[in-house]
Amino acid sequence: MDWISLLLVPAIKSLVVVVALLTGFAYLSYVERKLVARFQVRYGPNRAGPFGILQPISDALKMVFKEEIVPLNVDHVVYLLSPALTVMPALVIWAVIPVSGASFTLFGQTITPYVSDVNVGLLYILAIASLATYGIVLAGWSSNNKYSLLGALRTSSQMLSYELPMGITLVSVLLIAGSLSLVDIVQAQRGVWFALLQPIGFIIYFICGLAEAGRSPFDLPETENELVSGFATEYGGIKFALFFMGEYIHMITISALATTFFLGGWYGPFVNQIPVLGLVYFLIKVAFMIFLIVWIRASLPRIRYDKLMHFCWKFLLPLSLLNLVVTAVVLVLVG
Amino acid sequence: MSDTTFEKLRAQFPDAVLDVSEFRGDTTATITRETFLDVARFLRDEPDLQYDLLVDLTSIDRRDLGIEPRFVTVYELYSIPKNHSARLKVPLPWDNSTEMPQCPSVAAIWPTGNWHEREVYDLMGIGFTGHPWLHRILMPENWVGHPLRKDYPLGGEPVYFSSDRDNPRFAHLGKPIMEGPSYPSKLPDDVDSETHLVINVGPQHPATHGVLRLAVELDGERIVSVNPDIGYLHSGFEKTGENKRYEKFIPYTDRMDYLAAMNNNLAYVLTVEKLLEVEIPPRAQYIRVILAELQRIASHLFWIATHAHDVSGTIHSLLMYALRERERILDIFEMFCGARLTTSGMSVGGLRQDIPGAFPDAVRSFVSEFWKRLQDYEAMLTRNPIWLSRLKGVGILRAEDAVALGVTGPMLRAGGVPFDLRKAQPYSSYDHFDFDIPTATEADSYARYQVRMREMEQSLRIVEQAVNRLPEGPFCTDDRKVAPPPRSEIDLSMESLIHHFKLYTEGYKPPVGEVYGMAENPKGILGFFLVSDGTAIPYRLHVRGPSFVNLQATDLMARGHLLSDLITIIGTIDVVLGDVDR
Numbered sequence: 001m002d003w004i005s006l007l008l009v010p011a012i013k014s015l016v017v018v019v020a021l022l023t024g025f026a027y028l029s030y031v032e033r034k035l036v037a038r039f040q041v042r043y044g045p046n047r048a049g050p051f052g053i054l055q056p057i058s059d060a061l062k063m064v065f066k067e068e069i070v071p072l073n074v075d076h077v078v079y080l081l082s083p084a085l086t087v088m089p090a091l092v093i094w095a096v097i098p099v100s101g102a103s104f105t106l107f108g109q110t111i112t113p114y115v116s117d118v119n120v121g122l123l124y125i126l127a128i129a130s131l132a133t134y135g136i137v138l139a140g141w142s143s144n145n146k147y148s149l150l151g152a153l154r155t156s157s158q159m160l161s162y163e164l165p166m167g168i169t170l171v172s173v174l175l176i177a178g179s180l181s182l183v184d185i186v187q188a189q190r191g192v193w194f195a196l197l198q199p200i201g202f203i204i205y206f207i208c209g210l211a212e213a214g215r216s217p218f219d220l221p222e223t224e225n226e227l228v229s230g231f232a233t234e235y236g237g238i239k240f241a242l243f244f245m246g247e248y249i250h251m252i253t254i255s256a257l258a259t260t261f262f263l264g265g266w267y268g269p270f271v272n273q274i275p276v277l278g279l280v281y282f283l284i285k286v287a288f289m290i291f292l293i294v295w296i297r298a299s300l301p302r303i304r305y306d307k308l309m310h311f312c313w314k315f316l317l318p319l320s321l322l323n324l325v326v327t328a329v330v331l332v333l334v335g
Numbered sequence: 336m337s338d339t340t341f342e343k344l345r346a347q348f349p350d351a352v353l354d355v356s357e358f359r360g361d362t363t364a365t366i367t368r369e370t371f372l373d374v375a376r377f378l379r380d381e382p383d384l385q386y387d388l389l390v391d392l393t394s395i396d397r398r399d400l401g402i403e404p405r406f407v408t409v410y411e412l413y414s415i416p417k418n419h420s421a422r423l424k425v426p427l428p429w430d431n432s433t434e435m436p437q438c439p440s441v442a443a444i445w446p447t448g449n450w451h452e453r454e455v456y457d458l459m460g461i462g463f464t465g466h467p468w469l470h471r472i473l474m475p476e477n478w479v480g481h482p483l484r485k486d487y488p489l490g491g492e493p494v495y496f497s498s499d500r501d502n503p504r505f506a507h508l509g510k511p512i513m514e515g516p517s518y519p520s521k522l523p524d525d526v527d528s529e530t531h532l533v534i535n536v537g538p539q540h541p542a543t544h545g546v547l548r549l550a551v552e553l554d555g556e557r558i559v560s561v562n563p564d565i566g567y568l569h570s571g572f573e574k575t576g577e578n579k580r581y582e583k584f585i586p587y588t589d590r591m592d593y594l595a596a597m598n599n600n601l602a603y604v605l606t607v608e609k610l611l612e613v614e615i616p617p618r619a620q621y622i623r624v625i626l627a628e629l630q631r632i633a634s635h636l637f638w639i640a641t642h643a644h645d646v647s648g649t650i651h652s653l654l655m656y657a658l659r660e661r662e663r664i665l666d667i668f669e670m671f672c673g674a675r676l677t678t679s680g681m682s683v684g685g686l687r688q689d690i691p692g693a694f695p696d697a698v699r700s701f702v703s704e705f706w707k708r709l710q711d712y713e714a715m716l717t718r719n720p721i722w723l724s725r726l727k728g729v730g731i732l733r734a735e736d737a738v739a740l741g742v743t744g745p746m747l748r749a750g751g752v753p754f755d756l757r758k759a760q761p762y763s764s765y766d767h768f769d770f771d772i773p774t775a776t777e778a779d780s781y782a783r784y785q786v787r788m789r790e791m792e793q794s795l796r797i798v799e800q801a802v803n804r805l806p807e808g809p810f811c812t813d814d815r816k817v818a819p820p821p822r823s824e825i826d827l828s829m830e831s832l833i834h835h836f837k838l839y840t841e842g843y844k845p846p847v848g849e850v851y852g853m854a855e856n857p858k859g860i861l862g863f864f865l866v867s868d869g870t871a872i873p874y875r876l877h878v879r880g881p882s883f884v885n886l887q888a889t890d891l892m893a894r895g896h897l898l899s900d901l902i903t904i905i906g907t908i909d910v911v912l913g914d915v916d917r
Binding site for chain 2: 039
């Protein structure tokens, strides 16, 4: 293994993933605004460019050129660091997500459709996902604002709570697939998607994913109507945009992971004959999940904070444990 | 006040009643200050009387009337079980010293008196002995003087219709006419800001729908107490009204509860008409009912839109749907009077103009479509488990607490009291229509939601009946002393020309006297108290805003709940700050 395949190829692949995600984030915000607008009998952005497709660019420019305002009594280092801490984990998770099944050869190098196939990929994902909490907690704490603090406290407890049922559900997936590697998990779904084998697990994972990403009806970290803007109250300009970016990339990530764990990843009809279809199927599935998330946002009220915790600890957690036990027993019986 | 009330009062307190007078069906008893609290308690507790609702509490500065003593407090009482009302006046002897005149506080008898007395203290400078926390409520804490006193200078800047900036007479422009140093607002003494977190919800906060500040004392996320701080939008409507002719105050009423302009118009013109004793032709009455009920629907639509938005956060869908329907009502208003929000659609004596020909059909098509839309909203919310979990059991306001706090409208009816002025004291021919008063028993936020949804249905029924049975005839009274003659008459009749000239130069001059007028607004009872000194300008004009009174119940409803519930609770109060601060 030479230095090209060790360093250069992963670096280029990481760059491609990051650029794709940032563009994806920008256009996800556009698509969401358009979709939600249609749900709400509005037009949505339609001024910048044809059908408003340049809207994300103008938004980004606006955010970048906003005056940099840092409140007086904040903890400077932490305050400036926390937006980056929020975005980073959402990006880093993508290192292990396989977007297609087929490798291809370019300049004599075999390029695999993932940055790296870690053999503990699932654990890696759970570990990195937990890190995202830090950005939000630190933002809330360093802002020196009561609303931010309350928002941050809510977020941390919410994220920590929902990681448990999510992790347990993923253990069921692990039991069936027999591997922690994401590539192996997808390949185990060659015949049947895990969403069909694990319907309850899929639903639990989806709900936890919504809560993890802070999406409606679990968007308590922001709760604009109670806590003004939650942890992000004191942030403006590009710093706010980073939080926003974190949330949206998180949403893409959650959808991609749902696709990988439950919807058969890149598998679909004729994917063995035409390998490039794998990527298309993967993207379609991710887009479908994102559409679901946006749809939910347009139609459901927000859960109250204490009910959210009750729901997690008294319902989701026992259910996921039960699901795990049943899965294990059935696996032993079937052999 | 019925005769029996008056006799009983005389029998019980022979020395207390100084005078009893009657004017336009309102009976007023003047009570001595010393015996007043006993009289009040007697009126509330006597089984035959049961004046359980203190509708309004205000005061008059009689300096320019030349009556001694100068200050008098006025209590408008109403009995929900007996459906009768009475007015008490308590003259306050005062030696013109720098000390304020003093009046005993009724806050212990009718808790609603708390804020009313603070308002009187603030604006009129009357002290209330025994009041739990007598501080300014509408004006800033450091305000000098009491604006509603007749000797308070009117002030203001002259307006020059030129832009010559070098002219020395503009030197004062852009400078404040009064010193306005920042001043920390006071929190009640029992707020513990050392061990609890005190958080300011407002005055700039997404969920308060206006400049309402709630100083919330939190233990974790649990609410220990809520202290509303109001007055940010106070614009002195009462003082303005006391310097304008009667009919010129109508546009101001639009701007009080700006989501229910038609209802405000109606309540005000009804009060002036009561003072003038004019007959309103049936056609005008029916059109007023149609407009008022459409406005009620529009107001409730705005409520459900913003409430769903507050509770849910990101779903703006219902907000958009409800506003879409409200837009159609505003279109109908525009068709009628050209304005959408601040309509000033009614005038004393009837309406400003007749409805256009397309009006009934526009109303009918709205009604038939809205029945279906209402089902959609119900489908989105009524049995939605998240919606239920956010509203059920939150912000309970029992009927007895509601009455004691003077809370009226849907909030009272959600506690199971079927009290609606449209039924209890029908005005503007509401008794011609067949409709029900929706009530609920749970008294929580969900009950209030249900009551308002049902009320929209009942309003639709009223509108349907009124538009189908709309009588022919004039759209305003033919009393030329009140309403201007039609344009066609002015060319032909010298008398009409004179009436027209007199009306627009002098206005009408009601007889000396005082009346209290009430109407059922979407948010509760809107009351106007008018004192006429025989000129074309009201001597005293007082407004009882339903939101002002209802807001007082926030603390009681929110204690022990979570911060998230506070948003639900403010939402179900359906507060409009224009109405609170006036």
